[in-house]
Amino acid sequence: MTLISTYKLIFAIARGAMRAIGGQPVLVRRISLFLTVGLLAVTGLVGGGVAASPVGAAAVAPCPGVKGLPDPALCTTHEDVFPGARTGARTGPEAAGPRLTARQADAAAEVAPAQIACEGDGVSGKRLQMLYVREPSMPDRYSQFMPVFQAWLASADDVYNDAAAEKGQSRHIRFVTKEVPGGCQIVIEPVVVPAGSLVTLASSIAAVKSLGYNLPDRKYFMLTESTAICGVAQLFTDDRPGPENYNNYYTSYGRVDATPNCFGANAFTHELGHALGAVQSTAPNSDGKGHCSDLYSTMCYGGTPTWSCPEWKSNLVPDCNHDDYFTMAPEAGSYLDTHWNIANNDFLIKGNTADPAPHPTIGLTYVITNVSTGGAIEPVGGSVASLSRLSQRARTNTPSQKWLMGYKTGLQFVNMNSRMCVDSAYEGTVPGTQTLQYGCKGSDAMRWTYLSQTDGSHSIINWKSGLALTAVAPYPAPLEQQPYTGAANQRWMFNQMADAGPVSSATYSLTGVGNRENAEVLNGSLTSGASVTHAAPSGAKSQQWTLRRQGAPGIWKLVNVNSGMCLNVLASPVSVPPTTPPRVVQSVCGGKLARDMWMLRRVADGTYIIVNTYDQLVLNMTTGALSGLNQQVLAADQDSQLWALKPL
Numbered sequence: 001m002t003l004i005s006t007y008k009l010i011f012a013i014a015r016g017a018m019r020a021i022g023g024q025p026v027l028v029r030r031i032s033l034f035l036t037v038g039l040l041a042v043t044g045l046v047g048g049g050v051a052a053s054p055v056g057a058a059a060v061a062p063c064p065g066v067k068g069l070p071d072p073a074l075c076t077t078h079e080d081v082f083p084g085a086r087t088g089a090r091t092g093p094e095a096a097g098p099r100l101t102a103r104q105a106d107a108a109a110e111v112a113p114a115q116i117a118c119e120g121d122g123v124s125g126k127r128l129q130m131l132y133v134r135e136p137s138m139p140d141r142y143s144q145f146m147p148v149f150q151a152w153l154a155s156a157d158d159v160y161n162d163a164a165a166e167k168g169q170s171r172h173i174r175f176v177t178k179e180v181p182g183g184c185q186i187v188i189e190p191v192v193v194p195a196g197s198l199v200t201l202a203s204s205i206a207a208v209k210s211l212g213y214n215l216p217d218r219k220y221f222m223l224t225e226s227t228a229i230c231g232v233a234q235l236f237t238d239d240r241p242g243p244e245n246y247n248n249y250y251t252s253y254g255r256v257d258a259t260p261n262c263f264g265a266n267a268f269t270h271e272l273g274h275a276l277g278a279v280q281s282t283a284p285n286s287d288g289k290g291h292c293s294d295l296y297s298t299m300c301y302g303g304t305p306t307w308s309c310p311e312w313k314s315n316l317v318p319d320c321n322h323d324d325y326f327t328m329a330p331e332a333g334s335y336l337d338t339h340w341n342i343a344n345n346d347f348l349i350k351g352n353t354a355d356p357a358p359h360p361t362i363g364l365t366y367v368i369t370n371v372s373t374g375g376a377i378e379p380v381g382g383s384v385a386s387l388s389r390l391s392q393r394a395r396t397n398t399p400s401q402k403w404l405m406g407y408k409t410g411l412q413f414v415n416m417n418s419r420m421c422v423d424s425a426y427e428g429t430v431p432g433t434q435t436l437q438y439g440c441k442g443s444d445a446m447r448w449t450y451l452s453q454t455d456g457s458h459s460i461i462n463w464k465s466g467l468a469l470t471a472v473a474p475y476p477a478p479l480e481q482q483p484y485t486g487a488a489n490q491r492w493m494f495n496q497m498a499d500a501g502p503v504s505s506a507t508y509s510l511t512g513v514g515n516r517e518n519a520e521v522l523n524g525s526l527t528s529g530a531s532v533t534h535a536a537p538s539g540a541k542s543q544q545w546t547l548r549r550q551g552a553p554g555i556w557k558l559v560n561v562n563s564g565m566c567l568n569v570l571a572s573p574v575s576v577p578p579t580t581p582p583r584v585v586q587s588v589c590g591g592k593l594a595r596d597m598w599m600l601r602r603v604a605d606g607t608y609i610i611v612n613t614y615d616q617l618v619l620n621m622t623t624g625a626l627s628g629l630n631q632q633v634l635a636a637d638q639d640s641q642l643w644a645l646k647p648l
Helices: 003-021 025-043 102-110 142-165 201-210 265-276 312-316
Strands: 127-134 170-173 177-180 183-186 188-192 218-224 231-233 252-257 348-351 365-370 376-379 390-393 402-407 411-415 421-424 435-438 448-452 458-462 468-470 480-482 492-497 507-512 518-521 532-535 545-549 555-560 566-569 584-587 598-604 607-612 618-620 630-632 643-647
Touching: 102 142, 127 142, 127 201, 142 170, 142 183, 142 188, 142 265, 142 312, 142 448, 142 458, 201 218, 201 252, 218 265, 231 265, 252 265, 265 312, 312 402, 312 598, 365 376, 390 435, 402 598, 411 448, 458 492, 532 584
Parallel strands: 127 188, 127 218, 218 252
Antiparallel strands: 170 348, 177 183, 231 252, 365 402, 365 492, 376 390, 402 411, 411 421, 421 435, 448 458, 458 468, 468 480, 507 518, 507 545, 507 643, 518 532, 545 555, 555 566, 555 598, 566 584, 598 607, 607 618, 607 643, 618 630
């Protein structure tokens, strides 16, 4: 018997005694440790009998230079600030909005995501305990937030379970849950702490600890009404691979504040990754600050990215290359075979068979139909105009009814015809707010989450309003947002549409994802060397490009329909990154100086990074009116480098 297992056995006994006599958790931990060490000293396991882990002897404590068990000091990751996060401002529904009806209140109280695992009694053993925390002066939006909280947490569960399903297994977050009529609901306890308690992570931990949230078999996670930070969580510096790893059994705390462009599923998933033990500084792609650099990945951001995983879906994949912190099948002798792999954390429910629940997936395209009416979501009249209202009518599978699941720190719905995003009209947050399409940007009003239902449908809930997308009347009546009830007119089927990918001899417009303008030959020139620029879609042949497959797989020439010439690069760079971005022109295909072969690197359905095979730089949209396109070093988080191929 090891020190850890003996301590845990005695702790369980002591904990039962604590509950019987009303004792304090810290006292029980100290008594347990004292008894454990005494017992092991008698049996000869202390002082040479404890075996070292496969990667060496265990550290005395998880932070260098700090001693003392069972209350070791914690290594806290630096506060995470996601792109566009605005500390000091508060996002979400209005606390003083209309009161919920009895039906709406009951629905919010009993909302249960279909994919949440019901394990045991919902409380025994290691669990993630969710807390909704506010100070007395802060708004109380517990009821308004309940449906969106449940949806966010279920989305995080999908992240880990989807990754496990790729290898025929399952991983679910071991939440504290309770049974409700629809299944199991994640328990989110409302907590009020004294004024000033939410200034820092440390002060918030002290506040909730004083209220009894300090059990040793819990990881506590706070969703707060503060706006002081974006997200932060505690991470033990311990890369040992076995169950003795500190991240596997010690209490830790995490927190996400109601900060715009932060408060949501993405931040929670990221901070949970820290709490589970990612990313250790010894990992191959670690940045030394609890993150990794091979984007995209749930735990990778900042630093100098390598862009080994540019697909949007990788934003919600733990460890896209399976080499830093999460894998279901580590290769013998690899880093994750000999170091901490969070897929083995006991705060995840492990299964040997896959049980993925179908749900909207980043990077895929769907026609979204209402359960009540059968109508498909589309802009009224199939419009491509900004601020067009959305409605639902008979399904036809036309481009205006197709929605790409996009991603900007959260799920966005991108219309495949207009390339605009579904938006809560004018950032409205009150019941009855309509939806419209608008140019995609990083706004909470453009972020949506899904709440899975048992019939395979999903309710669609806005991050900012906390309200559910609702079909209220026949076409062309605009869709509205209303308090969640789970009624049929709030449930939507996501019907996936096949992506044909690039097709040789097919003709497309090359539309910039950022500004929605088309690549075109300047003034429709027929001259070799003419600049390729950009303009609003016009239908002109100078904006049309035919793909010609080349010998090597995935290599193409892009031939302008008007001139018959190829997309080319005028000059090669003399430095990387280039001091002068190479200009993009048209030229005779296959000429002596031709640099006219391109690789289409997929990031989502119909959406690509276009890489020149000669200089390995990417096609870049410029900002000035009629300015020529150029090339840049790959940075997949820049919309200027992303192109939609729209079939003509």
